[in-house]
Amino acid sequence: MDPTSAVTELTESELLELRKSDAWLPSEATRRCLVEGIPGPETLPCLQASDVAMGAALGPNNAQDPIRSLLARCYNSESKADNQRLVITADMVSQDLDGLMQLLKEHWYHAALVLTHRLLTSYGHGFDKVGQTSARLTPLTAQLWLLRLSLLKRTQQYALMNQELEAFGTLDYPDVYYEHAPHLYPGRKGSMVPFALRLLYAEAPRFIERQSEALDRLYFLAAVVARLISNLENGYTEDGSVVCPNENYQKTSLVLWRHRECRIYSCCLSIYLVANDYPSAIETVYRMISRLEPFGEHHFLYGVLGRIYLKFGDLESAERMFEKALEGSPADAPSTRSQRSMYSAMLLIADGRFNEAKRLFREVFDSDPSNVAAANNLAVCSLYLGQLEEGISLLELLTTPKPPVLGSPQPTPPLLPLHDSIVSNLAVLYEVESDRAASRKLHLLERLASVPGERLHARAFKLPLT
Incomplete structure (x- = not known):
């Protein structure tokens, strides 16, 4: 696939739909470059030199799989870890976007990172390609970069994520806008940099202890979005250049940008x-x-407010917010009853009434065994009530994969979608329960190593990582 190939066969309706999602407002300096045809600086993102190893073939047992690496460290044996966990690597799939999608679908995030490295290198974004024409950003490579940087966030490689984002500048050079190359993108308007990439760029500093910088970037982003929304509310397209083509365009774009x-x-x-x-x-x-609120999608946020009030002990305000969160919900609907029980149980915990809270959490969990919050809170209540073994038994049940179906080479999914907090809480209960915590945590790791993909962070097991 040629990443510089132009999209030339879009209909007017397709161009309008793309305009909504691609819309962005350039800075005044960049706007002048676009209007006057001045080239301006170029956006030339590149992979970091320290990341070159990601492009190497790592063999059938990828040492970068965090669960396998943790097993090898605990066993002090690579071969024993290999026997315990089957790892899928980038070498086992086709070296293209289809292979990448396969790895993502099966949750092999480190292998997907390796493949993004290879694909971006092939498109001219390798470390030794800096400054070459082929390294210019295109709609395809912008999406690949978004995927790669999101994977770095998912695998908690925050320093590398920030380093690679630095090469994008401020995401405002003229060449990130379709208007910069009308011969390549006829009729396209806005930015080829996805909004999700701008959001990731804005929040990235918070993961390396630069929260103030992240907030500055986020509020700048919010200010630009507010201008886009203002243009739409006044009847113009997002950039304010022309009147909205129709009422439906205005409404759907407003929903998107809100x-x-x-x-x-x-x-x-x-x-x-x-x-x-x-x-x-x-x-x-x-x-x-x-x-x-104008879309009627705001009620759940009162539940968020209630949990915030609970954090600093304002039970009265929390209860009021929880009631507002349920306003308008069908009283007899199972989801409403479940949410009401969850809110009531949270208030009971804050008031130290663990027995009553436990009963409500149990009701919610029995009706929906996939409710992670109910399961975790059940275990917490058991801990406070001195019923440690009951809490451990519950979380062990939720972290035990079902036996394989006859004729199936892999186990079926566990009873509950795996979540770091379930594993982490179980590890903590082991530590409280006995001095055999290390061996019990290793058994937990061995149980979950059979589940394919990287569904958990290795640190959730609370075993030594180095």
Whole structure:
């Protein structure tokens, strides 16, 4: 596939749909470059030199698989780890986008990273390709970069993620806009950099202890989105250049950009909660409510507010928010009853009434064994009530894959979708329960090593990583 090939056969309706999602407002300097045809600086992202090893063939047992690596460390034996866990590598799939999609579908994230490295290198983004024409960003390579950087975030390689993002500059050079190359992208408007990549660029510093910088970037992003929304509300297209083609275009684009605005504020909220900055967190949630209320999609955010109030002991406000979260929900619907029980149980825990809370969490879990929050809270209540073995038994049940179906080479999925918090809480209960915690955690690791893919972070097992 040629990443520089032009898209030339789009209909007018297709161009309008793409315009909504691609819309962005360049800085004044960049806008002048686009209007006057001035080249301006180029966006030439490249893979880091320290990352070259990702492109190497690592053999049938990829040492970068975190679960296998942890097994090898615990056993002090590579071969024993290989016998315990089958790892899929980038070498085992086709070296193209189809192979990449296969790895992602099966949750082999490190192998997918290796393949993104190879594909981006083939498109001119390798370390030794810096400055070459072929390394210019295209719609295809922009999507590949988004995928790669998202995988670096998923695998918690935050330093490398930030290093590779630096090569993108501010994501505002003229060549990231379709108008820069109308001969390649006739009729296209806006930015070939996906919004999700701009959001990732904005929040990235928070993962390397630069929260203030992340907030500055996020609020700048929010300000640009607010201008886009203002243009739409005034009857113009996102960039304010022409009148909206029709009412449906205006409505659907407004919904899209209001949701994107809330994604930005959600990132800000995460930063405030980690910092225990509850006033800023509450203000941010109310801002999100005001954006989603016109669409009737805001009620769940009152539940978020309730949990924030619980964090600093304001039970009265929390209860009021939980009630607002359920307003408009069908009272007899199973989902409403389940959510009401969850909210009531949270209030009971905050009030130290663990027996009553446990009963409610048990009701929720029995009706929906996939409810991770109910399972975790059941275990917490058991711990506080001195019923440690009951809590351990519950979490062990949820982390034990079912026996393989006759004739099937792989186990069926576990009873509960795997989640780091379930494994981490079970490891903590082992530590509280006995001095045999290390061996029990190793048995837990061995149990879950049979589940294919990277569905858990290795640190969830609370075993030594080095």
